Amino acid sequence: MKKQLFLWISMVCLMVTASPSAQVISKDPSLFGVWRMHNLQTKDAITIVPLTGEVKLDTTKLVPGIFLKIVNEHAEFTNVYISATAISITGYGTFDILPFNKYVEHVEKSYTNSFFNGKDNTLMYQFIGNNYLILSYVNERGGRVWEVWKRAVGVNPFSDNHTIL
Numbered sequence: 001m002k003k004q005l006f007l008w009i010s011m012v013c014l015m016v017t018a019s020p021s022a023q024v025i026s027k028d029p030s031l032f033g034v035w036r037m038h039n040l041q042t043k044d045a046i047t048i049v050p051l052t053g054e055v056k057l058d059t060t061k062l063v064p065g066i067f068l069k070i071v072n073e074h075a076e077f078t079n080v081y082i083s084a085t086a087i088s089i090t091g092y093g094t095f096d097i098l099p100f101n102k103y104v105e106h107v108e109k110s111y112t113n114s115f116f117n118g119k120d121n122t123l124m125y126q127f128i129g130n131n132y133l134i135l136s137y138v139n140e141r142g143g144r145v146w147e148v149w150k151r152a153v154g155v156n157p158f159s160d161n162h163t164i165l
Contacts, residue, residue: 031097031125032073035133035149037065046134046146057128062148069149071095077105079112091116101125103135115140 040046045061048054067090068080079091091110097103103125110116123137133149 030127030130031071031103031133033071034152035069035071036152037067037069038062038148038150039065040146040148046148055126055128055134057132057134057148059128059132062150064150068152079110113140 039062041061041063045058047056047058049056066081066083068082070078070080075094075096077093077095078089081088081090088111090112091107093108094106095104096106101124103123105121105123107116107119107121121137123135125136126134128134131151133151135147135149137145139145
């Protein structure tokens with residue numbers, strides 16, 4: 001079972017990152033790779049400096065989550081749910097990077113929120129150091145949603161706590 005799950009994860013990553021028919025698009029290389037969502041323990045984990053608009057992140061107030069975002073140089077993304085017993089694609093599509101730190105996901109399919117199916121989702125993005133990515137967007141109710149992603153060096157799908165290797 002563990003071997004099958006590992007092979008399935010490997011195949012998904014290869015399909016997303018090595019599509020032979022896709023044309024390489026020059027994008028922000030710092031976005032490329034595998035990212036793991038981290039949940040905010042408290043609302044003050046993210047603060048915005050009033051005068052500058054700079055986003056500050058307190059990494060001590062983050063908890064590793066159960067979602068991965070795979071972003072490749074062919075302008076494709078795949079969102080994945082991962083646990084010790086299951087793995088599933090939760091959404092996928094293509095993306096464009098626009099000026100002023102805007103990132104547009106062209107969502108082909110979202111299995112977790114049908115509101116985004118076939119729609120463009122415009123997000124603001126900002127890097128905190130080399131390892132953290134903050135995405136924010138407006139949800140279907142008009143509220144601002146903040147997501148924190150940490151660059152995943154390696155993910156062990158067989159660990160009970162889904163540790164980053």
